[in-house]
Amino acid sequence: MTFADLGLSDELLRAIGESGYTEPTPIQAGAIPPVLMNRDLIGIAQTGTGKTASFVLPMIDVLAHGRARAMMPRSLILEPTRELAAQVAENFEKYGKYHKLSMALLIGGTSMGDQQKALAKGVDVLIATPGRLMDLFGRGKILLSGCSILVIDEADRMLDMGFIPDIEEICSKLPATRQTLLFSATMPAPIKKLADKFLSNPKQVEVSRPATTNTLIEQRLVETSSRGKREALRAILAAEDVRTAIIFSNRKTTVRELSDSLRRDGMAAGQIHGDMEQAERIKELDRFKAGEINILVASDVAARGLDIKGVSHVVNYDVPWHADDYVHRIGRTGRAGASGKAFTLVTPDDGEAIEAIEKLQGTKIERVGGGKPAEARATAPVAAPVEAEEPRGDRKRGRGRREKPKSEAPREVQAPREEIVEAVPEQPAAEAPPGREPREARPPRQAREPRPERARRDEPGRDEPRREEHRREQPRRDHRADRDDGPDVGWNGPVPSFLEVSFGLAPEA
Structure with a gap:
């Protein structure tokens, strides 16, 4: 089949021939006749199949008859x-020059x-x-009431970018x-709903299964590490x-x-x-x-839609976050019947993303090297602690923290719970430190004088003898006993000396 068989005008056929094309692609052969017949169309085709020309070419012939009005495209x-x-603008200039x-x-x-100036003159x-x-x-500044043809291109990309509400309003x-x-590479449910509505x-x-990749593109996964990416890239480019x-x-x-x-x-x-500014990107x-x-x-x-002839290689320095983006990225090569190569640098953290890509394509992608690359082996000391870790169940019992000597010291000297209780022997209620009267001989609480706490504490040297005597006679208390998880039963031992002082009792003569 040739372009002349599709019913295009002689002027258009001349421009197509000067561009170097002789036969239409499958999407062009399927889409151009219905568009010339003024029918609505849904075109499902992967990137790089000539999708843009499939609507630009018939639109040029359809719009050849008529006149544009100001502000009304x-x-x-x-x-x-x-x-x-x-x-798309470049395609119109190339094919519509006659x-x-x-x-x-x-x-x-x-x-x-x-x-605005261009719109004011009127555009086709x-x-x-x-x-x-x-x-x-x-x-x-613009009126849409005179628009007779609407093209929604890359509809699935519109969905990803959140443009569907704007398209519905337009x-x-x-x-x-x-x-x-x-036109869309895939037909998810929101796009199907949009098509049914408008x-x-x-x-x-539909010329191919949604989201399939071009069979003329040779795909490879280059296994590397994060540190070895740049060296792997240089090897590919060399x-x-x-x-x-x-x-x-x-x-x-x-x-x-x-780039630098x-x-x-x-x-x-x-x-x-x-x-980058638009002018810089175009440049x-x-x-x-x-x-x-x-x-x-x-x-x-x-990644999507850029038609650049002669791209021999595509390299994914980073594995794309979405599997669909992989299809569109590598579609920059292998266009218009040419072959191409696509390399993707893969680190151990990219396993899940690669599985999604292979699931979308329905095929496995060949790995280069078949094992851990040299770059990854060079950085092996970084990953060694992870490989040497003990099973997760052992770490729960404390075996996985042997590398922390500070945390082991308390466990070596800590006594069993029974020993901690014996470290503070219980004394009879009648006993008291030397020089003190028994507890029963103290005057009743209501007969005691008010507690002049601040005044007595301000007296220099007032409590030093008693405190020093208490430190010499009273054994050191093991505060680790406070860690006991048993019930709180109250205090049955002697009243500490600092509590006695606070009640204002004078030492025995």
Whole structure:
């Protein structure tokens, strides 16, 4: 089958031929005819299958007849990220160069004044991210009542980014008789609900099982350690067949650090992440496409939808947190029928994430090396205490804390509970320290004088003889007896001397 068999115009076929394409991909062959027939469409296809051209090409022919009006775009394409929106705009410029269609790009990070001027003139195609579109709509700078075609691209990504409520609001402001095209790599329940609500009798085209990876991509897991990641990455990039590579990391700080490290090693590396301004990100992508740099370090902001020809390798420096992101990351290579290689650096902590990825794909990914890599063996002393630990049950009985000598000392000298009780012998109630009258001979409590506690304590040397005598005669009490967990039965021994002093009793002459 050729593009001419799909019913496209001669001008469009000429532009396609000049771009180097002769045969449509499966998603293009299945989606273009229904779109030309003004039918609603659900397209389910993995990344890298030519999904963008499957709606751009028929839209150019459909919009070729008609005229744009001020502030009222004739068609609307919603994209989750700025990069995807810019890529769709490039497709319209490339394939629509023999058609007189106007286009506007409505994304964040660019001048809103220029975007408003373009809308005021009237556009045939408006490519927008939901956030910027809702902003201008709230300002009254755009009207959606004249939009006849709506495209919701990367619907599953929209769901991940929380754009579904915005899309529902946008759909409610469009004419009910519009044509709606929805494209997604997967079809989770919320996307199915969205399609049932806003699409009318859609034609569904599915060219592959959801979330499967391209069979032309050779996948490998490189087992390493956290400390050995950079050396493993350098070994991969040093291979002779690496022409261009995209390296993905989960964190923006890692992207910056890794890009700087590769440049210090003499490699032509660039970076793209969410903290960069839109103009800077586009500039880095243009440098990568032009061959000024052959290594691009990126966060997941660049994982989906970027169509860059000739990427020979993708390296996951970090295992992605979500299995779906793995599919889209490695989809940057092996595009348009070409082969590619994808390497993922795996540490012992990534086992659960790798299981999720393999479960999603339905296949096992080959491990490189087949065992613990050299980098991990080099750091073995760090992990040695974990491997040498005793079973968990032994640690509960105290055997796992032998490395703490301070905690053992009290257990060696501590006497059994019975000995602790005997350490403080019980004395008869009638006995008293030398020089003291028996307890029964003391005057009744009510006859005692008021307790002049502070005044008597202030007298210098008042209690020193008695306290010194008490320390010499009274045996030292073992305070460990307080640890006894038995019942509290009260005090049956002699009254301590400091309590007697507090009652104001004078020593016997």
